[in-house]
Amino acid sequence: MAIIAFFAAVATSFVVPPDAEYFGYIDFKTLSCLLCVLAVVCALKRLRFFYALAYGAVRAFGSMRSCALAVVYVTFIGSMLIANDMALLTFLPLGYTVLKAGGMEKYMSKLFILQTIAANLGGMLTPFGNPQNLYLYGRFNIPESEFTAIMAPPFLASMLLFTICCFIFFKPEKLKIPGERIALPKAKTSALLVLFAISIIMVFRIVPYYFGLALIVISLLFIDRKAFRDVDWALLLTFLFFFIFAGNMSRIGSVRALFSDLLAKNTLLASAASCQIISNVPSAILLSCFTPNYKELLLGVNIGGTGTLIASLASLITFREYVRHNKSGGMKYVLEYSAFSFSFLAILLVFESLIL
Numbered sequence: 126m127a128i129i130a131f132f133a134a135v136a137t138s139f140v141v142p143p144d145a146e147y148f149g150y151i152d153f154k155t156l157s158c159l160l161c162v163l164a165v166v167c168a169l170k171r172l173r174f175f176y177a178l179a180y181g182a183v184r185a186f187g188s189m190r191s192c193a194l195a196v197v198y199v200t201f202i203g204s205m206l207i208a209n210d211m212a213l214l215t216f217l218p219l220g221y222t223v224l225k226a227g228g229m230e231k232y233m234s235k236l237f238i239l240q241t242i243a244a245n246l247g248g249m250l251t252p253f254g255n256p257q258n259l260y261l262y263g264r265f266n267i268p269e270s271e272f273t274a275i276m277a278p279p280f281l282a283s284m285l286l287f288t289i290c291c292f293i294f295f296k297p298e299k300l301k302i303p304g305e306r307i308a309l310p311k312a313k314t315s316a317l318l319v320l321f322a323i324s325i326i327m328v329f330r331i332v333p334y335y336f337g338l339a340l341i342v343i344s345l346l347f348i349d350r351k352a353f354r355d356v357d358w359a360l361l362l363t364f365l366f367f368f369i370f371a372g373n374m375s376r377i378g379s380v381r382a383l384f385s386d387l388l389a390k391n392t393l394l395a396s397a398a399s400c401q402i403i404s405n406v407p408s409a410i411l412l413s414c415f416t417p418n419y420k421e422l423l424l425g426v427n428i429g430g431t432g433t434l435i436a437s438l439a440s441l442i443t444f445r446e447y448v449r450h451n452k453s454g455g456m457k458y459v460l461e462y463s464a465f466s467f468s469f470l471a472i473l474l475v476f477e478s479l480i481l
Contacts, residue, residue, distance in 0.1 A: 127359040130366035130407065150372030153262045157338040157363060160356065161324040162253055164345055166207045167223040168317050168352035175203060175215045177307040180222075186300075192297040193236055196220045197287050204247035205254040208458035209430075210357065212244040215242055217446050232449065234458055235294050236301070238465050239287060241443040245430035246283045246469070248409060249276045253328045257426045262328070265419040269329060276421050279428060286469060302323050316348055325451035329333055344433040360406075367410040375414035384415035386476045392418045396425025397474060400436045424477055431470040434459060440466075 130352070169175060178200040186192045196219060204212035220236050223229075228249040252262035252272055262272060293356025320341050327337035345352055375378050387395050392412075399408040414424055430437035434444060448455045 127362040127366065127400055129454035130363045130370060134366040134369040134373070137370055137377075141373040141376050146376075146404060147369065147372065148456065149384070150368045151365065152260065152263060155263050156190050156361060157334045158253070158263075158324070158328050159256060159259055159364070160361060161338060161341045162208070162259075162321075162325060163211075163356045164352050165321045165324050166211050167355040169314075169321065170207075170215055170348040170466060171349060171355070172309055172314060172317070173307055174309060174314060174317075175207060176219060177204065177309060179219050180307065188294040188297040189232065190291060190297045191229065191238070192223050192227075192300055193232070194288065194291045196223060196236065197239045197243050197291060201243035201247035201287065204244045208253075209244040209248050209255060209437060210245070210360075213241060213439055214441045215447075216240060216244075217443060218226045221446075221450065223300070229298070230298065230444050232295060232451075233450065234454070234461055235428070237443050237447050238458075238462050239290055241462070242431055242469055243283075243287060244439060245437040246280070246427070247251045247474075248429060249283075249331055249427040250280045253325060255405070255427060256364070257406045258423070260364070260406075260425050261409055261413060261426075262417060264413055265417075266421075267419060272423075274392070275423055278480060279424065279477060281475050282473060286404060286472065290465075290479030313348060316344070320344055320348075346368060356425065360421060363406060364410070367407050371411045374411065375462075381415060384412065388412060388416040388418065388422075392416055392421035393425045393428075393477060396422050397432075397470070400426055401433045402435075404435055405437050405468060409463045410436065421481070428470065428473045428477065431473070433466075433467045436466075436470075451465065462466075 162179070179196075186195050195244055196216065200216045203216060217237065218241060220240055221233070224233055224236065229341050241366065248258065250273065250390055252258050252267075252269070258272075261267070267275075308457060323337055324341060326332050327334050374384075396408055399412060403411075406428045408429065411423070412420075412426075434440050444455070444458065444462075447458050451458075
């Protein structure tokens with residue numbers, strides 16, 4: 126996606142030659158907040174902090190159904206704090222550990238699919254839960270209370286859908302989870318949690334982003350500089366290039382008229398449909414240039430993360446992980462994922478259309 130974004134930016138620069146307005150395209154606050162959150166989360170992941178919390182929660186349950194509920198909810202809630210891609214990288218191995226230890230590999234595709242949808246939808250409730258939320262929250266200066274009020278209904282509806290799916294597709298078979306001791310260094314963990322809190326209050330505009338950026342970067346250089354190696358730099362480059370692409374597109378009269386007309390008819394459906402083709406982060410950046418209706422745009426690019434495998438690129442993490450364990454099951458997984466994911470998409474779109 127970063128490569129596609131680069132060529133899109135270059136192509137549009139021939140139509141709109143580089144000038145002083147290009148600097149106005151780039152949202153440095155969004156990039157700074159995203160870098161800080163990603164870097165601190167990577168450092169905590171290197172300590173297995175999130176895995177340790179989730180593993181403790183899962184061990185409290187004794188059946189396949191209850192463990193599936195625990196793993197899906199951990200992924201769902203976890204994505205609010207560490208974003209969808211990091212939630213999958215952290216909690217998919219937990220899901221596989223549960224299945225492997227209990228001899229329940231037959232449930233792998235369904236558990237992985239529900240974890241993926243949970244990761245893509247769970248982050249919708251917080252401005253920092255999904256990258257597109259972070260951008261739209263800053264671009265439109267959405268008040269925190271309004272942001273939560275907009276996203277709470279689909280968030281709660283998603284929780285209900287996950288619960289129903291777990292009761293339908295997982296049997297209450299006995300399951301034993303082996304013990305595993307995960308020791309966390311207290312001083313380092315505490316320091317990173319403080320930095321994580323600072324990165325969050327940066328997002329909420331309590332601390333100036335340039336101050337938080339300097340503090341977190343310098344601190345991590347001393348605490349765990351290798352965390353920067355694990356940061357999703359491709360995501361940051363995707364944002365940068367799409368800022369340029371979207372800025373140029375908004376200055377082309379015919380394009381501006383076309384997108385503005387489509388979004389005026391139904392912003393929710395147009396933004397959700399756009400995600401199915403170019404993914405949710407690019408859709409948020411591009412479409413925000415053509416509509417002031419941030420409520421439906423925010424809903425569309427979050428709900429639109431379900432559907433196709435590329436609607437949210439984090440879904441490809443699960444596909445890669447599933448094929449690694451089941452090399453001949455790729456096509457079967459895609460078909461099963463599509464059935465589940467499009468069902469969630471349709472139900473949530475209908476639900477939101479009724480309450481808007």
